[in-house]
Amino acid sequence: MNKIKLLTNGLIKENPVLVLVLGTCPALAVTTSVFNALGMGLATTFVLLMSNMLISMLKNVIPDKVRIPSFILVIATFVSIVDLVIQGFIPALSASLGIFIPLIVVNCIVLGRAEAFASKNSVFDSILDGIGMGIGFTFAISIIAFFRELLGSGAIFSHKIIPFDGILVFVLAPGAFIVYGFTIAAVKWLQKS
């Protein structure tokens, strides 16, 4: 398989959030600001990359019957590492993401890629897939966060751009669904044309 295609697969064609519709919980919950979305995206990318790499290395060692618990163990370990590192070195991010960092463990994208890709492909391909999917995830939630922050508070990266109070609904959960829906529609339209 073409290596570059592996990397770009996650960006649009098989974008985990916008096309596969996986990992919707963080996509709705942390997209109130671009800063949060980028932090969450990078944390998830790291976990995806490391778990994909390790799982594809171990795929011949782990017996089939216990592969799911093993995958979850590997993923949970990396998530805990990310959580501790963020708490220690980026306390501002840890304060605003809170519980959603530990919740990467149950993010379907990570386990989904481990099961569907890393356990069947070579180490190098799995690394590429992890990076691609991670960037796709980051890209998707950043787009959603961009529109929510812009419309909800008239700001980007907490800098006021439009001098108005913002439309409250975009900060709240319904706004997340609305923006998410329109983003998926836009991607579908782009793919058709």
Add this chain to the structure above:
Amino acid sequence: MGKKESSLLQLILSLTIITCIAAIALSIVYLITKEPIENSQQKKKNDAIAQVLPDFKGETKEQKILIEGDKDSVAVYVAYQDNILYGAAVETYTDLAFSGRFSIMVGFDNEGNIIETQVLQANETPGLGDKIDKEKDDFPNQFIGKNPTQLAVKLKKDGGEIDAITAATISSHAFCDAVQRASNAFLIIKQNQDE
């Protein structure tokens, strides 16, 4: 994948090995990050104390106060200047909040007047309940100068003098509750002091 059946021993062995490696990796990361995490939490606390007692320079003494009928104690950081009570920063909480518990730091002068409030941790609704943060709204400024040891802080609808945040009455009510708890704790400290 067409792998051959594995024996029970193999299953146990592979899971055990993976778990052990995970445990080792986590303990190493825990040891590395332990100090930075403690430092950043300490720094956050010190910053909050400095913000609610802006004119006080020096060390505060920590005391835990458990008010009767409460589940958890509140931490009172008592500030002394030349051995005279200057005031205190009280780390207080409320369970009446809209989503979970939130904790705030309240600064008092030696008479029990509120100097400043600071939100430490809250999960209130963005755009509504999160206006309890003084960076987002004027709501908390209403408390400055009030003395809850003499007149309880209450919302106007409960017969007090605080204007609630529009569309966030629960959060406003919870904020009053937290401030009142802080004040009660401070009063205990002050009374112990006078004896």
